[in-house]
Amino acid sequence: MQYKILKKNKYQDFVKGLIEDYNFIGPTKKDKSVHDFVPLNSIEELDTNYLKTTIPPAKKILFPPNEKLIEYEIGDEIKVKPVIESSETVLFGINAWDINGMNFLDKFFSKDFVDENYWDKRDKLTVIGMDTEPTENNFALSMDTEYATDGFDLYLHDLGDRYFVRVNTPKGNELVEKYVDFDDASENDFKDFDKYMDDYRAQFSNKVNIKSFYDNFEMIYNDEEFWKKIAKNCFSCGSCNLVCPTCFCFNVKDDLKLDLKTGEKTREWDSCMIPEYGLVAGGHNFRPNKENRLKQRYRCKLKTYFDKFGQYACVGCGRCIEACLAKINIAEDINSVKKEVNV
Ligand code: SF4
Numbered sequence: 001m002q003y004k005i006l007k008k009n010k011y012q013d014f015v016k017g018l019i020e021d022y023n024f025i026g027p028t029k030k031d032k033s034v035h036d037f038v039p040l041n042s043i044e045e046l047d048t049n050y051l052k053t054t055i056p057p058a059k060k061i062l063f064p065p066n067e068k069l070i071e072y073e074i075g076d077e078i079k080v081k082p083v084i085e086s087s088e089t090v091l092f093g094i095n096a097w098d099i100n101g102m103n104f105l106d107k108f109f110s111k112d113f114v115d116e117n118y119w120d121k122r123d124k125l126t127v128i129g130m131d132t133e134p135t136e137n138n139f140a141l142s143m144d145t146e147y148a149t150d151g152f153d154l155y156l157h158d159l160g161d162r163y164f165v166r167v168n169t170p171k172g173n174e175l176v177e178k179y180v181d182f183d184d185a186s187e188n189d190f191k192d193f194d195k196y197m198d199d200y201r202a203q204f205s206n207k208v209n210i211k212s213f214y215d216n217f218e219m220i221y222n223d224e225e226f227w228k229k230i231a232k233n234c235f236s237c238g239s240c241n242l243v244c245p246t247c248f249c250f251n252v253k254d255d256l257k258l259d260l261k262t263g264e265k266t267r268e269w270d271s272c273m274i275p276e277y278g279l280v281a282g283g284h285n286f287r288p289n290k291e292n293r294l295k296q297r298y299r300c301k302l303k304t305y306f307d308k309f310g311q312y313a314c315v316g317c318g319r320c321i322e323a324c325l326a327k328i329n330i331a332e333d334i335n336s337v338k339k340e341v342n343v
């Protein structure tokens with residue numbers, strides 16, 4: 001890791017250079033409360049001062065909601081052509097918890113199998129992070145995701161009159177040397193950065209007791225009444241999965257054309273919260289009720305992948321809380337496991 005300083009009067013030229021040279025994806029205002037990450041053609045469209053983005057930026061770029069995987073042709077022999085679409089892209093202004101969400105997807109899409117569609121895009125992605133204000137539902141501090149130690153090329157922290165820049169990769173270093181002059185960080189810059197991080201962390205007001213959850217969850221796992229109470233209002237709509245930066249489940253669809261000779265396979269985001277998810281051949285559903293599905297979702301996010309990767313499959317972004325019409329709140333539920341055990 002190298003540490004640099006980008007003066008504010010050089011910021012615009014730096015960003016303009018990136019926009020000119022790359023497929024540049026950054027945050028822009030969508031309506032009065034939500035921003036969206038989209039390809040931008042000018043710095044005027046960029047607004048890094050955002051509070052909420054509904055769809056996590058890295059997930060939608062690397063693992064799109066709907067993606068063609070292969071085309072095939074059935075003749076004397078079956079011809080299969082993989083479809084992998086990617087281009088050199090800069091993802092600008094993504095915050096630390098969403099970078100950590102992407103780091104989780106990196107592990108998922110490489111641990112048991114290497115997903116080429118994901119990795120072709122990931123290898124061509126340059127990630128430039130920036131801190132953003134947490135919403136009242138954000139509990140990233142409790143999940144240790146308010147700060148990213150990996151998964152980015154550059155990270156710009158706004159110290160007011162200058163940016164404190166962490167340079168994490170050779171690719172990041174190339175950008176530092178390419179467009180404008182960056183200065184080396186001085187002792188004073190480090191001190192100001194340390195104070196800045198203390199102040200930034202103080203903005204996270206939503207706290208969860210995740211460490212107690214890990215073991216306590218097992219104790220209440222079979223407590224049907226508890227899970228019925230937690231899931232009582234769930235509509236089984238799946239919105240919580242769709243907005244989550246770490247949810248990775250997908251379904252593969254086969255589209256055979258009317259000529260019955262050609263076709264394609266596509267994958268689409270799926271949701272463990274909808275009843276059809278557990279439906280198998282013969283009509284059996286191994287997760288027929290909503291309390292069972294919610295319990296499973298929490299186990300997947302807060303236990304299973306911690307055991308497998310040493311990282312929770314929840315970064316505490318709070319999106320699922322904001323998206324849930326039934327007001328089911330993962331942060332409150334984590335804390336109510338602790339309360340239940342202490343009754
Ligand atoms: S928890 Fe909320 S968002 Fe998720 S499926 Fe139930 S109602 Fe929908």
Ligand code: SF4
Pocket residue numbers: 240243244245246247301313314315316317318319320321330
């Ligand atoms: S489970 Fe909810 S809070 Fe956790 S990462 Fe997913 S959307 Fe964010």
